[in-house]
Amino acid sequence: MKFIYNPAQLPDDFNLLQDINSAAHTLFRKLKNLDIDTLNISDYTKKYVGNHVRALERTLQNYSYVLAWSLAYMNLKECTFLDYGGGSGILSLLARLCGVRTVVYSDIYDVSCRDAKVIGESMHNQADYYVHGDIDDVITFLRGHSLLCDAIASYDVIEHIYDIEGFFTRIPDVPGVSTVVMSSGANKYHPLIRRHIMKRQREVEYTDRKKVWGHKERDCMKAYYNVRKEIISGYTGKLTEKEVEQLARATRGMMEPDINQCITAYLEIGKLPEELDHPTNTCDPYTGNWAEHLMDPYTLRDILSQKGFDTKVLPGYYGYYGSSVKRITGKILNVGIYVLGKYSMRAAPFFTIYGRRQ
Template structure:
């Protein structure tokens, strides 16, 4: 919005809200978008199954592109992001941290639990919102987190740079007849020193010339979600 004010050009309309609110707006205005482009989004969405279902309900042929630094390939990026996750979970990045939030919620909602049970439930419900935590404790079925690091804010479900295998995205979109293609991202070469520019230039050359192996050095990835039979193609598609 500020960029539009400064440049005099930009989006015709700004909407704020959930996927459901977007679907309602499209229905009310009889709008049918063909393309969605998002950055710094997909890694924070709490319920991807619901998210994709809502988007496809707007247009079953919607083409979607997501850029994310939460790459499952680059070991350096994964290590850095997992340190952030650890600091959000029980470290010093947030106060109260996510574990403390879950612990206090469970202690308040289920006062009959002893200290050991409280700790056990607070640990195993990592990655759940308060509502889902309440449901699993009432069912007395302890969940097993799918990943040792991924965690979210239990108040709103916002994941901390969640890293998922690409197959997960394929599984979510398979019922809607979508193909998921992964492309390599590159480093920004606009640097304030010649040395940094040279390093980024070399890394980008390495990424571009090494095929699928370039994913190990790519700083981010592009996830293209394409309806099967679509004519849209990625610049550097990978079948991983």
């Protein structure tokens, strides 16, 4: 099956895998034929979708993997699926084409919510609901609409969530949720991925960026370290330049409200906050959007386990796309990941936190 990783750890639900593969074939054709430039959507989403379409086989292989774990052993005609942090909405489109009864899309960025709906409507495969907000907003919406959500899933979302441990603590409060599938490419155990992300983190921390076509308007383009210095200097004029710099370093990975609390504590008792253990992890001080947060997936697994979920961390696999050399290399690497056991995370291009309520 073209869009199902082979070999890979997958649920033993062959009929579902066939349905997902068939839906992915249909979505592949639809997205390839979509004239994205004619849609009334943001340049950010046009660029985002365009990047996916250029590597569409890989994208749909990733989403098919996520969906396979999300929907395994469920009756799709009675299933409600939540695409959390859905971005352009491709995962929602795939779920809809698989025959999922109710699809709920959510994203914290209002522009993405609007654009995903436009794309879905243009393809006649839109989600049933589009929810703008964070996990608390989603829970409130589901309760207000008497919706029981069987599965919640995401791909490349959790590495951007500000309070990631708080988020995982809240997942069990999603009404009806029985299955959780959270995949992320920010795999700190893969040496090349780790090196690439840390380089990028240093850049956004200390270097201003230029606005280019398709940038996300919500994102801060100034160096995060300098932004924190501005926040600290603007909050009080009682600090020396050295103190401002100390606080700016110590508050790496914090949003403005938390930075202000640290300033207050420093002024009152002279206490500096503890710096992050990780040397480069950082986030946008205004939005809390992490720059590919290099997290410990096993810590997040344990949070779900303590909340009554049977949880495990799964290694991801390489998509088969591009030249024949890349395809062969991907297949060889996938076999290695499949047989490496506990060491597989060192070669995996992404990881998945999978939980099923006990």
